[in-house]
Each structure stands twice: as C-alpha cells, then as structure tokens.
Amino acid sequence: MKKIKGFGAILMAACLIGLGLSCKNPSAALKKENEQLNRRLVELDTKNQALNAKIADLEKEISQFTETPESMLEKAIKEKQSANYDEALKLLELLMARAAGKPIVKTARDEAAAIARLKQEKLQADDRARRVTFQDIGGGFAARKITFRDSHGITEVVGEIKNSAGKDFIIAKFVIALYDAEGSLLSNSFIDFTSFPNGSIKTFSAYSDIPPKKISTCKVQLDKVI
Numbered sequence: 001m002k003k004i005k006g007f008g009a010i011l012m013a014a015c016l017i018g019l020g021l022s023c024k025n026p027s028a029a030l031k032k033e034n035e036q037l038n039r040r041l042v043e044l045d046t047k048n049q050a051l052n053a054k055i056a057d058l059e060k061e062i063s064q065f066t067e068t069p070e071s072m073l074e075k076a077i078k079e080k081q082s083a084n085y086d087e088a089l090k091l092l093e094l095l096m097a098r099a100a101g102k103p104i105v106k107t108a109r110d111e112a113a114a115i116a117r118l119k120q121e122k123l124q125a126d127d128r129a130r131r132v133t134f135q136d137i138g139g140g141f142a143a144r145k146i147t148f149r150d151s152h153g154i155t156e157v158v159g160e161i162k163n164s165a166g167k168d169f170i171i172a173k174f175v176i177a178l179y180d181a182e183g184s185l186l187s188n189s190f191i192d193f194t195s196f197p198n199g200s201i202k203t204f205s206a207y208s209d210i211p212p213k214k215i216s217t218c219k220v221q222l223d224k225v226i
Helices: 006-024 026-066 069-081 085-098 104-132
Strands: 135-138 141-151 154-163 169-179 185-196 201-208 217-225
Touching (some): 069 085, 069 104, 154 217, 185 201
Antiparallel strands (some): 135 141
C-alpha cells in the first residue's frame, strides 16, 4: 500500500481521528446537534413573535384608515355604552382630526362632551360610595365619611372609624395624612381614642394648618393600639 505523504496525510489522519471519536461517543455529537437545533428554534420563535406583533400593529393602522367616519362614530358610541370612556374619547378625537369640516364632526363633539360628563359623574359616584363605605385602614380598623373643610383658616378633617379587629383596645392611635394634587405629603395629624371596644364606631375631628385649597386627598391609617 502506498503511503500518503505531506498535507494530504495529515488531513486524512485528522478525518480518521474525528470519525473515530464520533463513533466512540455518538450520543455526545447528537446531544450537541440537538442543542444547536433547540437554540435555533428559540431564535425563530422569538423572530416569529416580533413579526406577529408588527403585523398586528400594521393591521390596526390599516383599519384606522379604512374605517369610515360613520363606523368610527358607531364604534365610539358602543365603547361609551360599555363605559369604556377613555377608548371612546380616543376614537372621537381621531374622528374629529380626520373628518374636519364634515357634518359628522358636530355629532362627534357632542358625544365627546357627553362622555366627559359621564366620566365626571362616575368619579363623583365612586367618591360618594367611598365616603359612605368603610375602607380598611389596617389592624382590623376601617374608616368612612372622611372629609376636610375650612375651619377659620385651618383645615379640619372629620370622619368615622370602626373597630372590626375582634377585640377591645384600651388605646388606639391613628394618623391623618394630607396630600396635594401631585400626591406629595403635606402634613400628618394624629388622633387618639381611649376605650375602643370591638364593633364600636368612633367619630373623630383632626386639625392641620395646611390651607384646604392646597389639599387634594386625605388618608387615615392605624398608628398603634394597646
């Protein structure tokens, strides 16, 4: 048999060694190949999800252009009837921007005004419900009818607190926190009750030197009990 010399001999030897290693441990080679395939599948799945998201965005944009002013108004009215006020207002604003000068714009403006009134009425109803319904303030206590008012230049906060903790307390202390429209804390006031039996309701009145016009919200929280 002739001997293969030079680079050819080295290449042939390397191939034979690689083939020998693969034959000795075929499972390792298959495992490596399987891992590579899995990584490729994950990459393809990620790209597919991104592509689907782009398609969905394009379909949404296309639908906005293909919708007629009448269909957009109808959709906005349905959203309003479902109490999806924010979505209804978005549709109406888009409609008014695209149908400028057309008669349907007046109807869209009327609907937007009606939705704004409904939103305000809902906020007021929610606020009334919050005031008459006990809200948890921690430790088994709840508060309701929390209001603040001007009392000779200072703020007076009044409300009711109920003990639903299942036991009596000798002393119960609470914090009244006042916040501005941005949610920043303005001041803390403190109220103490002696002899607070389980199930009882106490009326409180607290004062702060913060002017009422600066206050947006106030919260009552349990401080400590004995």
